[in-house]
Amino acid sequence: MPSIDTHATRRDLAVGRKKYAYYSLAAAEEAGLTGISRLPRSMKVLLENLLRNEDGVSVTAEDLKAVAAWVENKGSVEHEIAFRPARVLMQDFTGVPAVVDLAAMRDAMTALGADPSRINPLNPVDLVIDHSVMVDHYGTPEAFEANVAREYERNIERYKFLRWGSSAFNNFRVVPPGTGICHQVNLEHLAQTVWTAEEGKKTVAYPDTVVGTDSHTTMINGLSVLGWGVGGIEAEAAMLGQPIPMLIPEVVGFKLTGRLPEGATATDLVLTVTQMLRKRGVVGKFVEFFGPGVNVLTIEDQATIANMAPEYGATCGFFPVSQATLDYLTATGRDKSRVALVKAYAEAQGLWIDESSEDPVFTDVLELDMAEVVPSLAGPKRPQDRVELTNAAPAFQTALGEVFSRDADAPRVAVEGEKFDLGDGDVVIAAITSCTNTSNPSVLIAAGLVARKAKKLGLSVKPWVKTSLAPGSQVVTDYLTAAGLQDDLNAMGFNLVGYGCTTCIGNSGPLDPAISKAINDNGLVATSVLSGNRNFEGRVNPDVQANYLASPPLVVAYALAGSMRIDITKDPIGKDKKGKDVFLKDVWPTNQEIADIQRKSVTPAMFAKRYADVFKGDKHWQGIETAGGQTYTWDDTSTYVQNPPYFEGMTMEPAAVTDVVEARILGIFGDSITTDHISPAGSIKKSSPAGAYLTDHGVDALDFNSYGARRGNHEVMMRGTFANIRIRNKITPEIEGGVTKHFPSGDTMSIYDAAMRYQSEGRPLVVFAGKEYGTGSSRDWAAKGTRLLGVRAVIAESYERIHRSNLIGMGVVPLQFKQDGWTRLGLTGEEIVTIRGLSDANVGKLKPRQDLWVELFRAADGKMARFPVRCRIDNATELEYFTAGGVMPYVLRNLARD
Template identity: 50%
Template sequence: MYQQTLSTAYESVRIHSLQSLKHRGIVNVDDLPFTMKILLESLMRNQSRLGLTEQDLIQVARRTRSNEPVEIPFLPTRVIMQDASGVPALVDMVSFRQRMMEEGINPSQVNPAIPVDLVIDHSVQVDYSGSESAFSKNLHLEYERNQERYEFLKWAQQSFKGFRVIPPANGIIHQVNLECLTKVVQLTNHDQVRMAHPEIIIGTDSHTTMVNALGVLGWGVGGIEAEAAMLGIPVSISVPEVVGVEITGQMNEGVTATDVALTITQLLRKHNVVGKFVEFFGPGLKRLSLPDRATIANMAPEYGATCGFFPVDEETLTFLRMTGKRDVEVNLVEQYCKEQGLFHTSESSGNRRVYSDLLTFDLQTVEASVSGPRRPQDRMPIREVRKSFPKSLSPIQSNGTNTPSTELKDGSIVIAAITSCTNTSNPVNMIGAGLLAKKAVEYGLTVPKSIQTSLAPGSKAVTGYLQKAGLLPYLEKLGFYHAGYGCAVCVGNSGKLDEEVEKSIKEQDLTVAAVLSGNRNFEGRIHALVKANYLVSPPLVIAFALAGTMDIDMESEPLGRSISGKEIYLKDIWPSSDEIASIVNSTISSEIFREAYEHVFEGDERWQSLEYEDDPIFKWNDQSTYFKASPFFKAELNEHRQPGEMNQAKVLLMVGDSITTDHISPVGQIPYDSTAGKYLMEQDVELADFNSYGSRRGNYEVLVRGTFAHPRLKNKLVDKTGGYTLYVPSGEEMDVYSASIKYQQENTPLIILAGKDYGMGSARDWAAKGTYLLGVKAVIAESFERIHRSNLAMMGIVPLQFMPGENYESLNLTGLETFSIIGLNEPLSPFQEVMVVATKENGSKTTFQTVLRLDTRMEIELYMKKGIFQSILGQWEKSLTR
């Protein structure tokens, strides 16, 4: 009905024409944001399969003009995963195969319905740093620690059709996706017809949004939602509002894309774009390189948006050519996007498009910035860093030498890391860091030995052009040796600090700092002993490392002294934009990217030597502490999880604002004295082999014990921090896991009371899975972050939101009450009001209304079916042949 032929320079293909909607008088697509056009094309292409009508298309098209929520089924074209979140999803898939076999169904029929890529990038730790051998030693340890996991992934690569693995040491998921895997416009064969259509990607990492820089609509979901998509089940979404952001002006000298991203994050958080699409357009776009856009798009989870989208334009085509795409691929992108009205030009500056809201962002207003010490949106100019520090700091005193002081005190920096996808995809940032290092070395400046320094680039292309530019030796001279290709410090894999440094921090109770070019700086995330964490650009990571402290105003105070005794300021070593551009232009080429990705799926000798069994069913090792069959397809797990009213429920935790998925499902090393650590010791695992929570996400026994075990979690039911709670019936304080076991043995339903932004942070499915296994049936919060709320809903846990202006404090709730949630056994509607009754020990009652945050009818249907896993099981048992 909507198909037309598109003739390119290389072949003719069929497309679902957006203009056909206009010509038939259905929708004026010229008025629509780019993101809405992409959604509409997907609905047109899958209209028959999804059972949609023309009226459904019209409703979607009118969403930007209306406040009426519109729910649609949605089919992505590809799923991308990293190993930390991908492994548990695969464990579920393998367990599902096993259940199918038990039902007499051929397990080989269970395969991803759409292409799935998994990039191994979350397992490298900075155990070694500051030396030439750091990379090889860290990689050796990575394989040693993770051999069992990697054998599992290699088995999965061979066993599942449509599933690819990018082995370790090839780069960070989002950078590999941006530079290698993404096509922008896909060609697929459908009924012997060659069909062209936009890529739409969902990923099990919240920063999947980085691909929006290429004009590809994509966002992060929990592993649970990704699993549904992998099994061909449409994802139900409520079509979001689209906030247009017009970019004007140009960046001032000395300002980086990181500064722009941090400033935009602060602006959009303040504007509240949570759960919305953000779409950038305007004349300023031509002054942002694609890596600049990627830096901004990457941070969408930090400003709360579902995505931060940049439309395809000439810069997109330039980037595709630079990263080694063939002419035929680039031509298809250009022709398709121009035909479909998806190509941004200076003439299409947004005057005709209708947005739900419209903002303007002037690049010229941005200044050098720092965000911290605990949240990405807490941005400030670098001159105000001292004021932001958790403890009072006095002005820095120069020690009169060319060597910074190594004496630790409050404000001292102990970690300086150029790491994370956010910034290491940006040649201007990375070349700028290399030039700054070169000038610092030439002045004789050095970095204190007490600082763990590391360089973890996003792809091999980065080290390629740094070597070609001759800048790597200067970074190394300051201690920034290449430590690995992976998320590393940004995800909490920072290893151990120097023994004397850790001792000083503990003995003196110091508040020390980390500076990193990452995107997350939540308390306790980077390292358990580091309370203050700051996000900065790669050049500023080095500058702060040279100063050795956050106790400095870099605009007016020196970083140190040169060999001759001259005071050296930041402005003395900051490279000019012309210097950076000259080296970028002379070193960045498509050959560097082709070389980096030529053998990306093959892996090194260690990967190739990994052994696996050629069998459609994975052979579980009963002695394994890394892998256990998923519990979620077991019927007995759901015996006591009937949907409907909850009575006699108790509070497991009562927490405040900004509880992150890090608090709920921790990252980083497993402490020996934690509940998970005690479990591993019971399994005869040595402390040295504990590894990280992320590496053990294939073992639900570890993860459920790690849920709400974060050392800085503040549960208001108890006076101490960490994974503790009150077992209300006896008044005993105990760890959260032990309390949940006691409650579950008594068939007592559990709830969580929370403040604002509950579940912010990484798209971590185990934050919901662990909550489920602890016996929690409802979470009542002032507000939810998008991905975690969705994950809770898909696990059959009811998210309820306090009415505006109300919270547990205003309602005088102590958390010791017994709760009843009334009306959940009646026909439900998204966002309806639900009554909660809290009964105190003296019998008095507090009754209050909440909003049901099962936001779509599909989420309600999943709740009634006890969650996504039981729903999947039912559908596949009906559809698959025996």
């Protein structure tokens, strides 16, 4: 294949009176990239990204040819490319540490004698504060205001910091609390489908692409915006203009035909799709939807499916541009000229789909006739475990014994001070919660109609059910109010509790103390029914073992029924005013009823009004006073935000990389150690090193909040690294949790305390692990905490791709066993480890994927052992990051030199 002149592929696109420059895929095919017109549309977006950014260094002609060759090899040939997203999306838990790092970089620039104002995101960044609201108050008209007030009370230190960042940094915007979730704000306002940027006197048009620090960033693929979730370190690199390395993916085509039958919802469709794709196996792959069924789905339906990509395991679930895309952009108040550009650009680049479109080439294809979709739930523990509604009650009965080891005939128990009792399967949480479903008016209107019909018949929610409504945007309140449905939902206890991620991320708030006591004293298997996307055990609420994902109307129905042991397709869910049995069919709306209300109640004016001042915030946000100008005025007493030590003593030239000499072993771990094991995420125990730190700083245990909320304080986070209560360290096999032994003393202590003791002794540290090290959510603190504990190298049998990259981004070298893993070495933890060959990196002798030797000195018998490892610094860019001490020092020095 001949070389490609990428500049020659640049063309002009006239849209109305405006002319845009763009990089033409058709011109690239004429120039020699044969066959690319047959690529999946998601691959065309990747190819355009490479074509536009080809520089001969990070993106080469070979990369372009590798994508063109996809038509023949369908992704079976491994080839790494550099992806540059148009923008970055963050939520507040993961966004705070990224802004902390930016603030610390400004301080470091000042220390280097350079201009701190040079530190700004080079790509547009939007941070939406949506993960901090909790359902402390519910079921009353005052619940929303009370929850907002408590949210600010808990998080004021973080919010002060973010408010400073919103004014201090260019290219960085903050959507204040109480506005909505990042995914829905992205869908309804931020995303443009086709992005534009000024380049000299030209306006360049290109596909809108995004990476986000929330795994459900994938939701935006429903609006034909290619995007997925990444770790915080990757996001920081992207916002500082660095490319994201990725393998050219396989693309699984999912053909949709038919249309949903009466009574089935978009939620039922997505649970069916999730089960099918999880069964097929699509981890690390793109999924692209096509076929005539795509054209009958609304964008809200497509977004519901795209949202669940992490649950079916794919990198993303992409929908092409169609007439529905244009209709949605128009309906949500996007500029008319942007809508016209989207249509013209999609047609010019072969990204458009309609009934006449030819099917692309795919790696593999699945097919679903949507007419076969039936009402469903997923549970009791995993989103892919779909159960048909008609089988939900017997399936729970089976799970009671097989999953929860509970006697099916266990008696119900009295609840102290109440006139009701509780039993296994009782629904104690019914939550219409954000993310998957609240972006979709059809299912929310359906929920309102179930509430309306139930109210008219005189039904009420069972008294043990904690009800909540947490929409993903304020527009939801507008159309529910316009339709009169909010009053009906209020009557059933589904009052507004906040705009943000609540129950689906574990912010469900506490149960009534008497109910909690009855559950825990008697070992009851209580249940929750929620319209979210994740139902892992312990995620929703610590008192609730069984959790079911369901559509919003089914959430209301189960709140009325009060138990998973009731077959709501046959059994009565309550009694009307005359004592007559009421069944699900009596309160379930028709598709036509839903469509009629949606057409009348959801208007473009609502979106225009709500998003006109989206970055302004309410009186709480506007009342926050901030300290600092170009650099942040750090508060040494803050337990939420602290200046991290990454840049202490930094000079313009990086220190020479040295071999790891006479290191001690901090931990020896088995297979499938996840970032949940490595990086703290949930509640903070008072007895833990992090709890001790907070106590020493005058924080009451009731105000510990969570590790997630305190990600801006490295002192808390490093104390929680390797502190998961379920992690097993082979150095202390008899103890579960983050414990190790210090050598040569042999003292048993927390991993944090041992690391600090080794640091005081001047000892470097290493970690040993098995297969699939670092799987799960790509938390930046899994790498940051490892670095701050003093770990120079991790030696594992295999790595999850993002965590391996994140370790390098923090200056920690990932090494991979070339032979068997650590088990054959007979490690006890008292060995002394030396790694040879790293010190040549500063003069360019270390190469990507180079083989190195590790020496083990066994103190017990004085013998030495050697074994080979492969350095998993996989490419030249990663090597530059590593030798600079990490990606942030690398970028910082380059900006300081410029």
